[in-house]
Amino acid sequence: MKLILFGAPGVGKGTQAKILAEKKGLYHISTGDILREAVKNQTELGKIAKSIMEKGDLVPDQILAGIVKETLQSDKAKNGFILDGYPRNVEQAKMLDKIFQELNIKDVELVIVDADDNILIDRITGRRVCTVCGYILSKDAKLIDNKCPSCQSVDSFVKRKDDNEEVVKNRLKIYHEMTRPVLDFYKDNTKTITVDGTQPIEKVTADILAKL
Numbered sequence: 001m002k003l004i005l006f007g008a009p010g011v012g013k014g015t016q017a018k019i020l021a022e023k024k025g026l027y028h029i030s031t032g033d034i035l036r037e038a039v040k041n042q043t044e045l046g047k048i049a050k051s052i053m054e055k056g057d058l059v060p061d062q063i064l065a066g067i068v069k070e071t072l073q074s075d076k077a078k079n080g081f082i083l084d085g086y087p088r089n090v091e092q093a094k095m096l097d098k099i100f101q102e103l104n105i106k107d108v109e110l111v112i113v114d115a116d117d118n119i120l121i122d123r124i125t126g127r128r129v130c131t132v133c134g135y136i137l138s139k140d141a142k143l144i145d146n147k148c149p150s151c152q153s154v155d156s157f158v159k160r161k162d163d164n165e166e167v168v169k170n171r172l173k174i175y176h177e178m179t180r181p182v183l184d185f186y187k188d189n190t191k192t193i194t195v196d197g198t199q200p201i202e203k204v205t206a207d208i209l210a211k212l
Contacts, residue, residue, distance in 0.1 A: 001026060001080040001212070002105060004087075006182070007113035009171045010124040011197040012204065016113060017084040019205050027074075027081040031064060034071045043070065065095040072103055089178045093185045110190050111208055112183070113197040117172050124168045128157040 001024055007013045014030065021028035038046030039053075045066045049059045068086060071077060087093040100108060115123075126139025135150035137143070137157055146155050186192065193211040195204055 002108045003080075003082045003212075004108060004110045004186075005082055005084045005113065006110055007197060008115065008117070008120055008175050008179075010120045010127075010168070011113045011115045012201065013084055013113055015201060016111075016204060016208065017082045019201070020208065021082050023205075023209070025079055027071075027076040027079070028084060029068070029071055029077070029081050029086070030084045031068070031086045034067055035059065035064070038067045038070070043067075045070065061089075061092050061095060065092065065099065068096065069099045069103070072099065072105065087182055090181050090185050093182045108190060109212065110183075110186050110192040111212075112192060112194040113204065113208075114194055115197040119198050120172065121165060121168050124163050125165050127163060128159050130156045131158055132156045 003020070003026070005013045005017050005020075017028050017030070020026065035046075035049060039050045040046070045063055049063055049067065052059055052063070064086075068083075072081065083096075087096050100106070123139060128137045129135070130137070130148045130151065130153060132153040133148060133151040135148055137148075143149075143157075147153065148156050183192075193208070195207040195211065197204060199207070
């Protein structure tokens with residue numbers, strides 16, 4: 001199984017990617033994670049990326065594509081993978097398509113986790129994050145004795161500075177302008193399924209598995 005997970009900020013892509021990876025034995029490829037791993041392992045591309053990031057600049061699409069290619073060639077990805085958060089624009093999608101051709105990777109499916117912007121704004125601005133382990137607590141979630149469900153830390157949840165309404169609206173604007181057009185790139189040549197991302201996490205997972 002080879003999947004590209006697609007959706008707006010706050011829709012729950014990362015959560016679903018982790019669950020699906022565990023259930024299906026797939027390699028969860030998050031661009032942030034593989035970028036950090038390439039830097040840590042001091043690969044040739046990792047060294048280049050590090051020097052760029054140290055200047056405060058964004059890693060160019062070409063470098064990121066090279067790191068994605070290295071990752072797809074690794075043993076971890078041989079039994080299938082989930083691409084989470086990549087591609088983010090049409091240029092990256094074109095590069096990824098070329099990588100798939102070069103590595104003879106076929107039958108990749110696109111999973112769209114969909115939700116209305118207003119719901120996402122409400123969800124993101126209401127969530128909190130554990131300062132100890134990074135666990136994200138949804139707006140409606142209840143804590144027992146103010147303990148983090150993941151690391152059991154007490155009173156460790158705070159609202160992230162970038163989870164305010166103005167920032168979230170801008171992130172969604174960028175998503176619609178730059179990332180959403182990726183769907184048009186894939187619509188005619190890739191099997192695509194769409195699920196309702198406003199449902200409970202377990203229902204979203206069940207819907208994805210049922211449609212795949």
